[in-house]
Amino acid sequence: MARITGVVFLLLGLALAAAGVWLLTLGGSAYYLIAGALLAVTGILLMRRAPSALWLYAALLLGSAAWALWEVGLDWWPLAARLDVLFVLGLWLVLPWMRRALSRDIARPRPLERGLRPKIVASPASAAVGRGRAALGLVLMASAALAVASWFRTPHEVDGELQAAAAAAARPPSPAVPPGEWHAYGRTGEGQRYSPLSQITPANVDQLKLAWEFNTGDLRGRPGDPEETTFEVTPLKIGNRLFLCTPHQSVIALDATSGKQLWRFDPQIAGDLALQHLTCRGLSYHAASVAESAIETAAQPATEAATAPAPARPGAGTAANPAPMNAPTGENSKQEDSHPATQPLPVAARQGPTAPSCPAKLFMPTADGRVIALNPENGAVCADFGRGSGQIDLWRHMPNVRPGAYYSTSPVVVTERLIIVGGTVLDNASTKEQSGVIRAFDIQTGDLVWNWDSGNPDNTAPLPPGRTYTPNSPNSWSISSVDEALGMVYVPMGNQPPDQWGGKRSEAVERYSSSVVALDLTTGRVRWHFQTVHHDLWDYDVPSQPTLIDLDIGGQRVPALVQPTKQGELFVLDRRTGQPLLPVTERPAPQGAAEGDHTAPTQPKSALSFEPPPLAERDMWGATMFDQLACRIAFHRLRYEGRFTPPSEQGSIIYPGNFGVFNWGGIAVDPQHGWAFTTPTYLAFVSRLVRRPDDTTLMVQDGGPPKGSLPALNENFGAPFAASMKPFMSPVGLPCQAPPWGYVAGVDLRSGQVAWKHRNGTVRDLSPLPLPFRMGVPGIGGPMMTAGGVAFYSGALDNYVRAYDVRSGRQLWEDRLPAGGQATPMSYTGEDGRQYVLVAAGGHGSTGTKPGDAVRAYALPADTRAP
Known part of the structure; x- marks a missing residue:
C-alpha cells in the first residue's frame, strides 16, 4: 500500500514540478515548483515506508494553506x-491502513513476566508513524478550520439598502399603458421593465404558485437551425390577451388569465437561410385610435380563424415555392416599381386569412427579412399594410443580399405614426455584409419615411431607384427606445464587421460605431450621439435597450437615459442633449493593435461602473490545483494588459468578454425612486487573430465547414485576419477566472452608488453532478421590477426564476423551471384581479442551457393577495 501510494505521489509531484518550472519561466509563481518537489520527495519516502513522509507532507500542506491564505484570503472557492x-491526499495518509503500511515492525508482544499477562509494545517505527499522523491530523484540522471560516465570508458582495429620497415625488404611470398591461418589450417605449402593480410584495412573494403553463411546441433542433436558436421572448399583454413569438417565428395569442391558446400565425419563412441567430425577442403593438376602433367595429366583416389555411390566389407563391417580391411592399410606388426584385420571399397576405384593415396592429419581424402586420383580434394579416402585401420587405435597397444574413431579431419601435426598424448582420463572416441602416416606415401604410445609414449619415431621404445602402455599416441589433414628447428615438449601435480588426473603417463608421444615437423622429437626422467605445476591437457593441427615466438631480427633474454596456459601464446621460449626468472620464488604453490597424489612445469610463478589477495570476481558478496551474500558464502565455487589451495573433484575454457585463436584457429601473436593478456578469474570453492566406480558405471552423446554408462565422472573408474567440476556460471546461461570475445589484441612479451586490445562481445545471452550490453564475436575459418592491429575474444559467427584495437584494423566492429561462419576465393583471408574473423558459443555444418551449405564469393564491 505504501509503495503504491508513493508512486502516485511521486508521479503527481513530478508533473506538478515540471509544469511549475514552465510557469516560473513565464514569470509566474514559484509555489508549484516547490510544492511539486515536496510532493515528489514525499512519494519517495512513502515508497521507502519512512515515517518522515508524514512530517514532510504536513509541512507541505501547512505551507500551502499559508500561501493560499496570502494569495486570496478567506475566499472559499479560490481556497478550495x-x-x-x-x-484529500492528506486524509488518505492518516487512514488506518496507511499507518499499518508505514510501520516496519507491527507492535510486538513484550516478554512474559511472572504473574503478569503479556503486554503489547509498540515498535519505534510505529511510534514515529503515530507522531507523524498526529502532526498531519492537526494540519488537516487547521486546514478544515480555515475552510469553515471562509464559508462565513463574502468578500465579493456589498451589503446595504437602497434609500428613498425624502422628497421623492410620485410619477404617474404612462396613461397610454394601463397599469395591468405590458405594451412593449420594456412595457413602454421607455424600456424601464417596470410594472406599476403592487399586489406582490416582499411579505407575500414566497407564496407565489404556478397558475398555468403553456407549451408552444417550438423546440430547437430542426434542420437548418443555427447553434444560437433561442427562446428570448418577452410577451405583450393587451386587454386579456398575451402575444408572443417563438424562435421559429410563430406568433401566438393566449388568454392572459387561463393560458389557453386563442390563435396562432405561421409566417412561413423562407428556407435555406444563412442564420447566425434564430430568435424573436418580442412583438410590437400599435393601439387603435377611438375613431378607428369605432369604424372597425361597425364595418369590418368577420374573418376566418388565423390558423385556417387560406385559398391560393392566382399567381401567389407558397411557403415551399414563394412568389418573387416584385409587388409593392412599403415604399412609394415609383421606387418599388423601378427597384429590382430582391429575393423570392413569401408574401404574408397571400398565405393566410387577411383583414381588410387593422386599426390596431401587431408587428412581427421575421428571419427572412420582413416585418408583418397582424390583427391582434384574430392573427389575420393586415391587407391595408404594405400596399396589399401585409408586410415590409427589409431587403429593399439592401446590398449583398443573402437570405437570413440580415433581419430584425428585436421588436421594432412603435410611435404614433411610425415604426422604426433596425437589424442584425452576420458577426465576422465577411467584409461584404448588409447595411446597418435604421429605417422608419409609416405605421398605416408601410411606406418608407426616412432612412439613417451610419455609413452615409447626412442623407436620410428615401433612396432613389437603383441605389443601395452602405455595405457593412454599423448596425443596431438590439432594442431601441423612444421619447415622442422630445421627438427622438434612441438607437444602440454595433460596429462594423469584422469586430476584431478595424484597419479600413471610414470616418462615418468610426463616429457612430458602438454608440447610442438619438435620431429625430420627423427627419431621421442625428440630434446627438454618445460613443461608449472608441475604435471598438472587442465586439463591445451597445447591446442593451437605452432605459429612459426622469431623475431628481440637484433639485431638478432631468430627463435621463441610462445606457448599459458590455464593458460594465452604466452611462447616465441627459436624453435631450447626450451630455453625461454622472461624470465620464477618458482613461488611457493599452496600445499595439494588429498589423494595419490602430487602437484609440483613451476609452470612456463612467462614474457608475461595474467594470471588474483587472485579472492577475492569483485570480486563476480550476476544480483542482492542476487545472488552476494550467490556467496560470495560459494567463501568462496570452497577451493581457487589462481592459481593452487589443486582439492579437498571440491571443489576448478580453475581460470583460464579448458576452458582456450587460447584454440585450439590459436593466430594470424604478421611476418612482430612481433605482436600478442590474444583473452584471463576468466571463473572460480569448481573442486570437489568425492570418488569412486568401479570401476563401476556412481558418477557424473547429467543427468543419458549416452545414447547409449556415454561415462560416468569424472567418472575416476579405479581411487580413480571421478571429478565434472562445471563453477563457480550464482544461476541464471551467472558467479560468475564479467565481463569482454573476450577480444581482441595486443602484441609486441619482448618486451613482451601488447600494448592494450579491452572488446569484447555482452551478446545479452547469456541473456534471446537480450540486446546488451558490457560486454566482453568468446570466443572459433581463430583470423586471414592480411597484410592490419585488424584482424578478430568470436569466441565470441555472433553470430558476427568482424574486428579490428591491431595497436589499435579498432573495425571497425561487421556482424550478423546466428549461433555461434566458428571457426577460413581465407582469400583468388577469381578469380575476390577480397580478401575474410571466416568464418564457426555452433555453439558449450558445450557452447550452436546457431547451424547452414553456411559458409559465405565477400568481398568489386568492386568499393571500395584498389589498
Missing part, C-alpha cells in the same frame, strides 16, 4: 482550488 487535492 488550491487545497482540495492536497487535503
Whole structure:
C-alpha cells in the first residue's frame, strides 16, 4: 500500500514540478515548483515506508494553506482550488491502513513476566508513524478550520439598502399603458421593465404558485437551425390577451388569465437561410385610435380563424415555392416599381386569412427579412399594410443580399405614426455584409419615411431607384427606445464587421460605431450621439435597450437615459442633449493593435461602473490545483494588459468578454425612486487573430465547414485576419477566472452608488453532478421590477426564476423551471384581479442551457393577495 501510494505521489509531484518550472519561466509563481518537489520527495519516502513522509507532507500542506491564505484570503472557492487535492491526499495518509503500511515492525508482544499477562509494545517505527499522523491530523484540522471560516465570508458582495429620497415625488404611470398591461418589450417605449402593480410584495412573494403553463411546441433542433436558436421572448399583454413569438417565428395569442391558446400565425419563412441567430425577442403593438376602433367595429366583416389555411390566389407563391417580391411592399410606388426584385420571399397576405384593415396592429419581424402586420383580434394579416402585401420587405435597397444574413431579431419601435426598424448582420463572416441602416416606415401604410445609414449619415431621404445602402455599416441589433414628447428615438449601435480588426473603417463608421444615437423622429437626422467605445476591437457593441427615466438631480427633474454596456459601464446621460449626468472620464488604453490597424489612445469610463478589477495570476481558478496551474500558464502565455487589451495573433484575454457585463436584457429601473436593478456578469474570453492566406480558405471552423446554408462565422472573408474567440476556460471546461461570475445589484441612479451586490445562481445545471452550490453564475436575459418592491429575474444559467427584495437584494423566492429561462419576465393583471408574473423558459443555444418551449405564469393564491 505504501509503495503504491508513493508512486502516485511521486508521479503527481513530478508533473506538478515540471509544469511549475514552465510557469516560473513565464514569470509566474514559484509555489508549484516547490510544492511539486515536496510532493515528489514525499512519494519517495512513502515508497521507502519512512515515517518522515508524514512530517514532510504536513509541512507541505501547512505551507500551502499559508500561501493560499496570502494569495486570496478567506475566499472559499479560490481556497478550495488550491487545497482540495492536497487535503484529500492528506486524509488518505492518516487512514488506518496507511499507518499499518508505514510501520516496519507491527507492535510486538513484550516478554512474559511472572504473574503478569503479556503486554503489547509498540515498535519505534510505529511510534514515529503515530507522531507523524498526529502532526498531519492537526494540519488537516487547521486546514478544515480555515475552510469553515471562509464559508462565513463574502468578500465579493456589498451589503446595504437602497434609500428613498425624502422628497421623492410620485410619477404617474404612462396613461397610454394601463397599469395591468405590458405594451412593449420594456412595457413602454421607455424600456424601464417596470410594472406599476403592487399586489406582490416582499411579505407575500414566497407564496407565489404556478397558475398555468403553456407549451408552444417550438423546440430547437430542426434542420437548418443555427447553434444560437433561442427562446428570448418577452410577451405583450393587451386587454386579456398575451402575444408572443417563438424562435421559429410563430406568433401566438393566449388568454392572459387561463393560458389557453386563442390563435396562432405561421409566417412561413423562407428556407435555406444563412442564420447566425434564430430568435424573436418580442412583438410590437400599435393601439387603435377611438375613431378607428369605432369604424372597425361597425364595418369590418368577420374573418376566418388565423390558423385556417387560406385559398391560393392566382399567381401567389407558397411557403415551399414563394412568389418573387416584385409587388409593392412599403415604399412609394415609383421606387418599388423601378427597384429590382430582391429575393423570392413569401408574401404574408397571400398565405393566410387577411383583414381588410387593422386599426390596431401587431408587428412581427421575421428571419427572412420582413416585418408583418397582424390583427391582434384574430392573427389575420393586415391587407391595408404594405400596399396589399401585409408586410415590409427589409431587403429593399439592401446590398449583398443573402437570405437570413440580415433581419430584425428585436421588436421594432412603435410611435404614433411610425415604426422604426433596425437589424442584425452576420458577426465576422465577411467584409461584404448588409447595411446597418435604421429605417422608419409609416405605421398605416408601410411606406418608407426616412432612412439613417451610419455609413452615409447626412442623407436620410428615401433612396432613389437603383441605389443601395452602405455595405457593412454599423448596425443596431438590439432594442431601441423612444421619447415622442422630445421627438427622438434612441438607437444602440454595433460596429462594423469584422469586430476584431478595424484597419479600413471610414470616418462615418468610426463616429457612430458602438454608440447610442438619438435620431429625430420627423427627419431621421442625428440630434446627438454618445460613443461608449472608441475604435471598438472587442465586439463591445451597445447591446442593451437605452432605459429612459426622469431623475431628481440637484433639485431638478432631468430627463435621463441610462445606457448599459458590455464593458460594465452604466452611462447616465441627459436624453435631450447626450451630455453625461454622472461624470465620464477618458482613461488611457493599452496600445499595439494588429498589423494595419490602430487602437484609440483613451476609452470612456463612467462614474457608475461595474467594470471588474483587472485579472492577475492569483485570480486563476480550476476544480483542482492542476487545472488552476494550467490556467496560470495560459494567463501568462496570452497577451493581457487589462481592459481593452487589443486582439492579437498571440491571443489576448478580453475581460470583460464579448458576452458582456450587460447584454440585450439590459436593466430594470424604478421611476418612482430612481433605482436600478442590474444583473452584471463576468466571463473572460480569448481573442486570437489568425492570418488569412486568401479570401476563401476556412481558418477557424473547429467543427468543419458549416452545414447547409449556415454561415462560416468569424472567418472575416476579405479581411487580413480571421478571429478565434472562445471563453477563457480550464482544461476541464471551467472558467479560468475564479467565481463569482454573476450577480444581482441595486443602484441609486441619482448618486451613482451601488447600494448592494450579491452572488446569484447555482452551478446545479452547469456541473456534471446537480450540486446546488451558490457560486454566482453568468446570466443572459433581463430583470423586471414592480411597484410592490419585488424584482424578478430568470436569466441565470441555472433553470430558476427568482424574486428579490428591491431595497436589499435579498432573495425571497425561487421556482424550478423546466428549461433555461434566458428571457426577460413581465407582469400583468388577469381578469380575476390577480397580478401575474410571466416568464418564457426555452433555453439558449450558445450557452447550452436546457431547451424547452414553456411559458409559465405565477400568481398568489386568492386568499393571500395584498389589498
